[in-house]
Amino acid sequence: MLKIMDEIIYPAPLYNFLSFTNEHAPEKSVLDCGAGGSRPPLALFHSHGYRTNGIDISQSQIRSAREFASSRGIDLGIREADMRSIPFGDESFGCVYSWNSSIHLTKKDTAITVGEMLRVLKPGGLLYMNFIWDIARAVYQGEEREPGELWVTDGDTEYLHSVFSENEPDSLFTGKRILFKQSRKLERIIRSRLIKDGYHDYIVQKT
Numbered sequence: 001m002l003k004i005m006d007e008i009i010y011p012a013p014l015y016n017f018l019s020f021t022n023e024h025a026p027e028k029s030v031l032d033c034g035a036g037g038s039r040p041p042l043a044l045f046h047s048h049g050y051r052t053n054g055i056d057i058s059q060s061q062i063r064s065a066r067e068f069a070s071s072r073g074i075d076l077g078i079r080e081a082d083m084r085s086i087p088f089g090d091e092s093f094g095c096v097y098s099w100n101s102s103i104h105l106t107k108k109d110t111a112i113t114v115g116e117m118l119r120v121l122k123p124g125g126l127l128y129m130n131f132i133w134d135i136a137r138a139v140y141q142g143e144e145r146e147p148g149e150l151w152v153t154d155g156d157t158e159y160l161h162s163v164f165s166e167n168e169p170d171s172l173f174t175g176k177r178i179l180f181k182q183s184r185k186l187e188r189i190i191r192s193r194l195i196k197d198g199y200h201d202y203i204v205q206k207t
Contacts, residue, residue, distance in 0.1 A: 010044050013184075013201050017097060017128040018048060020179060020203050026124040027094035029053075033083035033117060034101020035076070036061025040068055041099055042076040053088070055081035056101075084109055086116045096121055097128035104160050106149055114172045121206045126179070133183055133198030134163040169200055177205040 021030070028050045032042045035054025042052045042065075054076055056062050062078055069076045081087045083098065084105075096117045102110055117127050132140065134148065140161035142152035152159045166183055180203035188195050 008039055008043070010039070010041055011099070013128075013130065013199075014041050014044060014097075014099060016180070016201075017095075017126070017203060018044065020128075021045075021050075021095045021126050022048070024124070024179065024205065025094040025126050026122050029092075029094045031055070031086070031088065031093045031096045031117075031120060032078075033086070033096065033098040033113065035078045036063075036065045038064045038068055040065040040076060040078065041097075042078070043068070043072070043074070046074055046076060052076045053093070054078035055083060055086065057082050083113045084116060086120050088120045090119055091122045091125075092120045093125060094122055095126045095128075099128070099130060102129055103132050103162060105162060106146065106160065107162055110162060111172055118176070118206055123206060125206045127202075127204045127206065129169075129202050129204075131164040131169050131200040131202070132161055133185070133200055134165050135185065136197045137163060139195050139197050164200060166200070169202060173202065173204045175207070177207050179203045179205050 030045045030050045030052055032054035034056055035042055036056035036058055042054050046052045056078065059080060062080055065078050102113055105113060121127060140150045142150035144150055148163050150161045150163060182201045184199050186197040188197060
């Protein structure tokens with residue numbers, strides 16, 4: 001397991017969530033909503049002794065994640081499913097997260113997904129989500145069909161990025177205990193232009 005940690009450094013917010021789950025989660029079980037890709041974050045939790053499960057709607061992303069896991073002799077438990085309708089029973093996991101995946105949902109579907117993630121959490125369980133800060137509109141330029149929902153067309157494919165003002169995601173967690181909230185402002189140089197990007201990170205406990 002240590003080999004995984006040595007090979008890959010994951011984004012800092014995932015280590016922050018891991019630290020919170022180690023301290024506060026009722027058990028070491030985790031569900032990743034949007035778990036596919038060539039560097040699945042579930043490997044980080046697996047290496048720390050968590051029982052892992054993941055869902056993703058993209059078969060190609062799932063294949064990439066399974067190839068990663070197979071090459072290391074581990075099973076991360078990733079399957080095809082939609083985070084808006086999570087195929088697990090109530091109170092199944094000690095922690096649930098979505099890293100850079102729910103940002104592609106409409107705001108209505110984001111609220112549905114939060115409800116589903118909370119449903120499958122055990123009492124006292126922890127949820128992590130990140131949201132695009134609306135200061136990053138210049139990065140995600142597109143047609144704004146609904147407030148804060150930016151659609152970008154690339155050939156025959158459309159991509160959605162939902163952006164949120166500061167404190168706007170609070171309303172998604174009404175009645176829940178917010179353990180951690182941070183707005184991260186990032187600046188990057190892209191094609192000689194200074195681009196301002198940013199995210200809101202939330203860690204919420206189900207009460």
